[in-house]
Amino acid sequence: MTLPDLTTRPSRRLAGAEYTVTEPATGDVLGTVTLATAEDVGDAAAAGRAAQREWAGAPHFVRAGVLRRAGDLFAGHAGLRAWLIREAGSIPDKADFELHVAAQECYEAAALASRPTGQVLPTEEPRLSYTRRVPVGVVGVIAPFNAPLILSVRSVAPALALGNAVVLKPDPRTAVCGGQALAAVFAGAGLPEGLLHVLPGGAEVGQALVADPRVPVVSFTGSTAAGRAVGEAAGRHLKRAHLELGGNSALIVLEDADLDAVISTAAWGSFFHQGQVCMAAGRHLVHASLYDEYVDRLAAKAESLAVGDPHREQVQLGPLIDRTQLARVHGLVEASITHGARLAAGGTHDRLFYRPTVLADADDRTPAYSEEVFGPVAPVRSFATVDEAVSLATASPYGLSLGIVTGDPARGLDMAERIPTGTVHINDQTVNDEAVAPFGGVAASGTGSRVGGDANMEAFTDLRWTTVRKDVARYPF
CATH class of the missing domain: 3.40.309.10 (Aldehyde Dehydrogenase; Chain A, domain 2)
Structure with missing residues (x-):
């Protein structure tokens, strides 16, 4: 089978070296991708921030429509199935499972776009007082090789649906099915340019993503050791890190x-x-x-x-x-x-x-x-x-x-x-995943249920308090 070319999808020209994509089963070369550098992270974050405001202001049904179309594309993407088998070493059933979950993640994310976003609060003053969930702006996503499509899209889809831009760093070993493929699908679904940036790369790219001040939230899936480093760096920069880590x-x-x-x-x-x-x-x-x-x-x-x-x-x-x-x-x-x-x-x-x-x-x-x-x-x-x-x-x-x-x-x-x-x-084994369910671990396995279901709202938005008075407030000064 000849693989469809998914290696040239990102519109942004990256500055890193060429990386050879290989098939672990045979060692055969499947293609090449260009790796990102730390400088690319800054460019992507700036572009994402510039594009995000208009996207956040788009009617909810526009954002939902993009996510629904992306779900349909994942559900019928035979070419991506072949990449999951050959690049990630998945058996066909596992590849089909990833495509199914990816589609469901997009459909569930589409529903987030029209969810109620706040509450009207009681107040002692003559004013309207309410809370509202607002997009954080740019979300950084760092995803591993093992379930590359699921572990990318489960953060990318809800972050986009809620009005954010995304900078995605897939593992270079699965840069296509965990990164480039998402760029292809969302472009095909009509996502405006500038909102999804795929930057395959090593640790230095991840470090730059965590450090960039234009990226206030990072969603990381990977080893506990790497997660500790991400969490420590995020703490220094006073940003949220959602950590889904190892297990035993x-x-x-x-x-x-x-x-x-x-x-x-x-x-x-x-x-x-x-x-x-x-x-x-x-x-x-x-x-x-x-x-x-x-x-x-x-x-x-x-x-x-x-x-x-x-x-x-x-x-x-x-x-x-x-x-x-x-x-x-x-x-x-x-x-x-x-x-x-x-x-x-x-x-x-x-x-x-x-x-x-x-x-x-x-x-x-x-x-x-x-x-x-x-x-x-x-x-x-x-x-x-x-x-x-x-x-x-x-x-x-x-x-x-x-x-x-x-x-x-x-x-x-x-x-x-x-x-x-x-x-x-x-009465079941430990490997389960559904788009509607919150997912995450405790202790050395992470910082709790940070993605999936209702957790996505908290993960990728900020809660803002707003008050409105008819007349200007007066104080005894």
Whole structure:
């Protein structure tokens, strides 16, 4: 299949070096993009600020119309599907999921444009007193490689719908499906020029985006380490940073769980998109009465999954994104075995194709259990009581997602109340996403639910208080 050319869409000429876009499954060159520099950030922020005022003043149905048309374009964009498969290493089902969510994000964002934006307040004075949500101006979006379309558009779409301009920095490894494609779609949907700037680049571009005084809000998705740096810099510049960071989410399997149903769920939670998902089930906590059978059946499921080139083969797992990620994943697996974990399945790779891996007998000394792996690795640990399971689940610096599998959903809800996380899924695994739902983590996983649903209003607007008097106020001076 010949890929449609999405590499030349940005109208702004960037000043950085040429970057070769490669296919992780084969190493083939898919195209080239020009990287941005820190100077490009300033130019984009200035242009966005100049264009934003007219856009914010446009009738709400005009902004909504652009977002609806963008949703339609995402829903029918076969060319972008091919890029998600080949550039990001997605299996076709994952690419379809990203396109579906991207369309839904745009449709939901379109509805934001006509939402009530304030309240009339009681007042002691002879005046009208009210609040109103107003656009912040220019929103900076920094998005990662793993779900490049979703993790870009979930901030870009609502920010635009609410009257802002956006400067988007995608990961260079997925600069097309996480950046250039959005520029193409929104241009096709009729978004006026100057409102969306795509600047693929490295850390220096992100640093410039956080530092630029014309960008008062930054939406960042990425690792906890990078998020801390973004949050610290944003604090110095007195601007808001919405941080959606890493995770090491627990999937708890209680003694009344149906193993016939749970194994597929558990495998999906750890192996979806090669485990390169912040919400992935990184710790399988299984009641001792089910533990041995659970390990055996999860290992058998892992062994049955096909790993290969998702563009040319029918597989359940594609490649890891690059050799750096491969080295990290394999290093954590080998270190875990050295520290006493038992390799029940996987642990091998062919080029960037890593076999889904099950590590039994995990404990606090198991690196793949205690750290976020970002690879297809499922460490399994047993527990004897609900209190022990709660203690193990909370013994992590992260707090992104939680899955609890039980025959008694009310019991699962009671248990979830004791475990601090941003999202909870009873009788489901940890990887879930919907445009209508707020999303985010707590503790080392981020600063709470900062995108999705009603959270978008707070994320990308400021709350302004306004009063109006019929006559000029008089004071005793």
